[in-house]
Amino acid sequence: MRLRHRAALALSGLLLGTGLAWPQVAAAGAARPAATAEIIGQFNMAGGNSEHGGTGDEAADALVRSVKDRRPAFMTLQETCADWVARLKSQLADYSVAFHPVQQRAGGPNSTCVHPSDFGNGVLVRNDLGFADPDHPDIHPLQSPPDFEQREMQCLRSPSRALAVCTAHLTVGNDGKHLRARRHEASVAQGILATEYAGYTHFLGGDLNDDPLSGATDNFYALGYGRGAHGEFKEVGSPCRNDIKPGFLIVAPWPVWT
Template structure:
């Protein structure tokens, strides 16, 4: 699989060059995809977000309510329907509920460390894990909360995907955090984790509108993330990238502002790399995407406007 950084910003100057590029990447641009017109949708526009709160970071984890209060300000400003959180601390959960109730509620799940014991945030004993923050009018049911164990290599932190459903609206909101690192066993574990997460989504949430956010610790054109990207992106998954520069077009390339843009790309979320993602079911219409600068994390907040 070709690395994103080796072909980012490619400019195609002729039909033959375009054909060669498409053949090289295994992509096809249909006339409908080239037009890029979203399907009509009478649903309401909502904002969804994904954010690694850095509770496992030695600098940000020990912070008290500063981190939670910063997220409260972002939520009050954006009024998102759903926030999909990674590296969250349970103490922040209590603060978020205190500040945002009754308009918002939250489910939290403590993950297990590499040694088999429950994980805690840096600088204290607060449980460490995944969380989904949601607007209460969307009628998410806490009883549907489920943590799915992902296939992680031995000796590494055990990875999971947390999901919660809104049965009345047929929405499933899920968040995950895959293994970081560039060693072979870490790459293999990340590939297995993504494949397992995709399998769970297809098996347990096929009838739902899926909203998946996560720190995937990999670049968009990685083999691992091919498990999430829909096959029309030149991958082998089933989801639309809500944060793709191609909007609702699921393809390898799209003509955007005078250049062919790689649809499996997006704005940097960690340093100069993109490793955080928002995926949605293909039937969801995306209207915008943007990032926000955090004050208490080494990750940027990732936001998309969608029709639900």
């Protein structure tokens, strides 16, 4: 996982859930793997960020170039925009892109990007992997407080491969109300993944707006990580590679927990 610094500590990364076996995977930022591996990716497109959200198709076109170069099996997206998704679809004939906007508040209008386009999350999938009806993803509300932006988890399934790919963008903020909201959203997401997608190999990519040792992400990490983890997921691209363990590696100039 990679920490990306935004208005608050924001963890943006991919987690691999339990389920049936799936081919070896490599995170999109890693060294190019062996030919038998499938590359997967996670990208916050920053459509709600004033620095990047108003620059036309710059973010969308950068993603198009990366997808054409790396040929990932799938990518999870947050803070994307309806017009950017249309751009991706027009440039990537071998891929489908799911998108769903989020509401500004319960029952309110859709949130918008810095430019005039609906703001939400997406999943990009390669067409040969059997994902069912990408234009109609599963949408799971995460029970955000009514006056908050209504965060949700969006998932696509490939029944033929017993594979599910989900994306989530949790509430940001470090005061008590926002922390409680984010922990609840994470708990709701993990409950859905454990029940709705039982028997599937499932992946979660997201902007979790927190760090790996937080009470929110405890909901996702597998028990073996220790420190309060009580979920079922392991990291993709962990500094401990494929191991699940509570220790840490010293990576100068700071320690990195696994």
